[in-house]
Structure formats: C-alpha cells, structure tokens
Amino acid sequence: MRQTYSITQIQYTLITSESSFSESDFHNKVLRILKEFPKDLLQLENAVEYYDFSFRFCLRKGLELFSISDTLLNIETNQAVELFEGYSNDFNNALIKVFIIDSKIKSHENIADFIDRITPSYFTIINKTDSIASIYNSDNYFSDGNSLIELIKRDKQIITEIINEKYPEHEVKPFDINPNNLYIQENELVFSNLIEGNYFLLNQIIGNFWIEDYRKYNDGDLMKLRLQSNQRVNHILRKAQTIDSFTNVMYGKDIAKQVSPFNPLYPTLILISPYHFPRLNKLFQNKKLSSKQKAILKVYKLEQRLDYCFEGDDSVEKHLSKEEICQIIGKLSFRLLFLDDVGYLHGLLSYSPIIRLPLVGKSVNMDLSHLESFTSTRKKAVNKISQFGKNLCKHILAEEIKDYISNRNGQIAVISDLPIEWLFLEDLPLCYTHDVCRIPEYNQNGIVNNYIHNQRFNFLIKSDLIERTLIIHSASGNDVSMQNMFNLIDSFESIYGFKSIRCSTVKEIKDAVDSYKPDFLIIDSHGGFDKSTLSSYLIIDDEKRVYLTGNNIIENNISAPLVLLSACSTMPNYGYVKFLSDAFIQVGAFTVTATFMPIDMVDAARFIIRLLDKLTQLKDSIIHTNWLEFISHVLRTTLIHETIRKEQLKAGIKYTDIDHQSIAEVLTETMVFDKRKEAIEKLNTLLKKKNPDFKFDFESLNNEWISYTIIGRADLLYFENWINKYRELNMNFDIEKQNNNT
Secondary structure: EEEEOOOOOOEEEEEEOOOOOOHHHHHHHHHHHHHOOOHHHHHHHHHHHHHHHHHHHHOOOOOOOEOHHHHOOOOOOOHHHHHHHHHHHHOOOOOOOEEEEEOOOOOOOHHHHHOOOOEEEEEEEEEOHHHOOOOHHHHHHHOOOHHHHHHHHOOOHHHHHHHHHHOOOOOOOOOOOOOOOOHHHHOOOOOOOOHOOOOOOHHHHHHOOOOOHHHHHHHHHHHHEEEEEEHHHHHHHHHHHHHHHHHHHHHHOOOOOOOOOOOOOOEEEEEEEEEEEHHHHHOOOOOOOHHHHHHHHHOOOOOEEEOOOOOOOOHHHHHHOOHHHHHHHHHHHHHHHHHHHHHHHHHOOOOOOEEEEOOOHHHHHHHHHOOOOOOOHHHHHHHHHHHHHHHHHHHHHHHHHHHHHOOOEEEEEEOOOHHHHEEEEOOEHHHOOEEEEEEEEOOHHHHHHHHHHEEEEEEEOOHHHHHEEEEOOOOOOOOOHHHHHHHHHHHOOHHHHOOOEEEHHHHHHHHHHHHHHEEEEEEEOOEEEEEOOEEEEEEEEEEEEEEOOHHHHHHHHOOOOHHHHHHHOOOOOOOOEEEEEHHHHOOOOEEEEEEEOOOOHHHHHHHHHHHHHHHHHHHOOOOEEEEHHHHHHHOOOHHHHHHHHHHHHHHOOHHHHHHHHHHHHHHHHHHOOOHHHHHHHHHHHHHHHHHHOOOOOOOOOOOOHHHHEEEHHHHHOOEEEHHHHHHHHHHHOHHHHHHHHO
C-alpha cells in the first residue's frame, strides 16, 4: 500500500469542530465549492496535457482532502504548524495548502496566526461574517474557485521558486494559467444539479471554467440555461457522452493502448441511485401517528418520475400547508444534492461520468421485503429477484439512459442502498452484463471516507495474491456439514498455497489476522442479522453463542485490503444500517464482498475453491485489470457452470460427453463485454446438441452467485502486473522507479 505523492498537487484542509457529513451545513457547502478547484498546479497550465498523462499513466487521483479539528491547533502556533506539516507529510508532499474554515469554530485568532505561518497557503471561510473576516489576513482570502486561481496566478513566481529550492531535483519552470484557452466550446454550461458534476469533471479535463467563470452570466442568461424537466435526461447523457469521447480519442488516435481487449474500455461509470430508507416509520417514537405525522411521512416518502419531478400526493394538502410541503421536499433535495456532490468526488478519481437516477422507495419496497429473509425455494427467490429487477428498471431508467448503460463497455460503481446488481436491463441482471461494485448510501460519512481512502492510498494487487490469502473457518464443532465443507476447502491448501485456520473466538480471529497480515481475508462461517438493531453479524460458534459484530471488528482491528464474507445475509438489503462491510472498511479494507441473502454452504464452498483456483492462474499471466473485473468474472461464470451441472443431472449427460474446449470458449467470451449475451446463446447451442429440448432459463437456476455484492471501489484496485504492462505500453520511463515514487 503506497501513498500518492506529487509536489505540484494542492492539499485542501477543512478546519471545523464537526466530524460528521450528515446533515452538516458546513460540509455540504464545502462539497459544493470543492467542484471548482483543481487537483494540481499542472492542470492550470495545461489541463488537457495533465489529463493525457493521467490517462496514459493510469493515475487515479482526486482532490487531496484533509479534515482537522480546530481544537488540535489550539496550541502554541509553531507547535501547531509542526504538528500539521508532520501529519500532512505522512501522506503527501504537496506544497500549496488551501484551508476551508468553518465560521462556527471558536479559535479564529489561533487559526489566523497558524495559516499566516504556512507559505504558500490560501483560505476561505464558510458562512463568513465581517467580524470573523477581520481577524484574518485578507491578502490570501478567496471566495470561490476562480478567486483561488487568481491568488495562485499572483504568486506563481514565488511558488516556482519555493518548489525549485525545496526540490531541486524536480525543476519547475514558471507556469501560466491555461494560456491557450483550450476547448472552451466543448463544455456547455447548464444549470442543473443533475449535470453540474459532469460539467466540472469535464472542466478537470479541459480547464475551461478556470478561465471562463460562470458567475459572469447575468440573471437573464442564467434563466435561459436552466433545464426544463423534459430536457434533463438528454442533457445528462450529452455530458456523460462528451466525457466518454475523450477515451475514444485516446484509444482511437493511438495515443494510448489497451493491455487486452478483454479489459473495460471506458472509465468506471458512477451511478447514484437514491433510495428511501424503508424503515422510516421507526424514526417516529409514537406508535400511533397523528394525521399530520402521517402526512409528513408521506411527503418524506415521495418518489421521483423518470424526468426527476417529484410525484405529488394530493391527500397531504389537507394536513400540511404548501410551505410545509415545500420545506420537506427541500430536505429531500438537500439529501440528493449531497449525493450529487460526493458522487463528483468519486467520479474525479478516474474522470468518470456521473448519472444520478430518480429517487424511489415504495414502488420497489414490496418486492424487496419478500426477499428480506426468504424461506421458500431458491427458485421462487430467483423469480422474485427477476421481478424486482424488471420493476426497478421501469422506475429508475429512462429508455435513453438504459440504452447508454447497456451499450457502454465500462465498469459501474453505484452509490445506493438498493441491490442494484439485480437491475434487469433486459433478460439478465446487471451483475451479469457489467462489473458492478457499490457504496451504501445511508452512511453518508462512509461515502466520503471511501473516497478519501482511495485517494490517499494506492493498493496494488500482487500476482502471488494466493500466497497472501488467509481463510478463517468458524462454526460449532458439532456442525458436521460446515466442518465437512471446511475440510473440502482445506484439501487444496497445499496445492494452491493459501493459509487456512479454524477459529472459535474473536480473539483467535484477531490473532490469526495479526499473525498472517493477509492481503486477502476470507471468513467462512454462518451469518445473521438483528432486526432490532438493524445490524448484521457473523456466527463464530453458534453452540457457545460467539458472534463477530461490527464493533468487534473495529475494536480488534480485524481487516485486510480485500475481504470476502462467505456467510449468509452479511448485507441484507431492506433497511439495515450497521453493515459488517462498513466496519471492515473503517479499519482498512478497500473492498468487501458480502451477501444479500442466505447462501447454500455447498455452493459457497464451491465458489471459494473456484476463486482460489483462479487466483493461482494470476501468478503467471496478465488477465484482469482490477479486483472488480476478477471477482465479477468468477461470480458471473458460476452461471455457466451451474447451467452445465444442472443439465448433466437432468439429462444424464456424462462429463466426457461435454465439449470442454467449446465450454472454455464460452467462459472466455464472458470476459468480453459485448459478447456476454452471445456466450449464453453459444452455451444454449452446445447443450442443445446433447439435449434437443434444452433451453436456457435464468429463473430455473439457483443462481447463488447473485446473492453476492461487492462493496467499495474494487474498480480502483489494480493488479500490479497489469498496471506495469499498461504503463510500459503507454509511458516511456522506468516503471519500477515511477511505481516506487507514486
């Protein structure tokens, strides 16, 4: 795990006493203004050139964002400077420090003195008053992105001299602010929260906003630029496609080369799919709600149409005034605005287009509630999943956006509490047609922290990951079935080279993780969830009532960069908020593969063995770009294996009767984005040769694999051998040396 270093990057530090992003006016205003800022000084001279380098180097970098409590700096000023610079230098060597100050802090005099001692530094104050502003040195104050850039432009000679003095090995020439005014016409200004993120992402590529401030437009012009509801979808797509067009240029003009045609073409698409918390009634303390409370609840549960307009409920007007209704809708809009702004940060990491989908709740809740704890046959559960996925598609995907997603050769990262993996674009779920990872929506701090973690640290997956894999088996001694599965998995330990251990207490799990320090941690156990606390947990020893909860994970620092939970219902999808994945990520994991529902222990063991086998193949070859591509492929191909296995049993087909070479070709085609549906058709043709009555039917299968969900930005976790090859193809320098410095 490496930090990302760049002398010319800009460090943004929030100074506030608030620790939570939830319902925070300060943090929400910070997220708004951050969109206007550059990541690096080099962008200001030539944003397109910086994008070109980032693309060819596969540099995944956003805004360098820190937050520090004002109370920590409420000490002798020189000590505060030393403390801050020491902390900053642990993560970067950014020269320029930009401070965003919360007006509600109590120690403005100390902070003003502290900032004056740091050169070069600039600051702004959220909710500034004249009395507070008078405490600070106004020479270095900025009010927005353009005024910050004016200050940098003013000090460009000083900045250049300091860089060359402190880092003589990195000689920097005096820079100008985008002297060529590049591509201004490519970034049309449209005022809509739905499009603003993509506007500023495109600006990060071409730099137009930094020389063409949108505030110069007068009120009349602004009104013309506001979207009507029937224009929203087309404008969202137009901006996303413009961002994608830069990838087309990079590969189409041979500026960059792909390692393999199997790999995704476009950067990850950031989808935001807001979902009403289905247990909102629990927030009301009284069991019997008044008519007004019921009306308030109805407004809080309003959904959006495909054109993003809220669907009204006339019945509430009997109990609420128009002002009260507008106030509640304002709060809903405030929440959506937060998701737009934090979605921008995630998009910034890889110049990814962002699409926020309409807010839904009750229209899909009934389908989801049936899957909360299914007790019927697996076939009925799959039928319910299909029903949910098709219904969800109808409520959140306009036809144009559906077509865009269906045909886009890129991975998808979704901010949502919905099991978006089950979305049916046509006749197959999204998790088959695309590689999908997800960040839960309810925990707003978690969305921001996930961004900061991926921005600050760069974890590359070694080709010998199988030797850095630890499997922890946990179950009661009298659980014969589970013990048999443990034995089956462990029979491959000496062949594949992973480590395996049985644990019956939380301490034993902690000791095992501390001892082996795995890159990949698999916990193989039973799981459950608690409706009273809305939390999930792992069952370590059911007989002795030993459980592993989120608090246990945090208290004992149990984690690894990559985590897989092979247990039932580790991430239930109907209004649960205390997820095990949050705990693992809080103590260091980048991604956690968890489960929506109960899983069959035999199929779970079979999946683990297949995954381990695939890991061994990575030692001698360059196959997958990142962890999301790898884990999605292992899950997706389970569909192929189950279809064959079921047909063997049903039609009495012998193992030797199967054309294994053709099956291998089918499995390979599932790696290619635009051939995944063809792979199903080819499989159908192959099995029809053995049984003319065979017809592939998704809902006739158990489909255990769609019980899994990949949490965290698994798309940003690259295989080291892949990224070395990519940089070898696209850059002309010593790869190993550059990797050590970046």
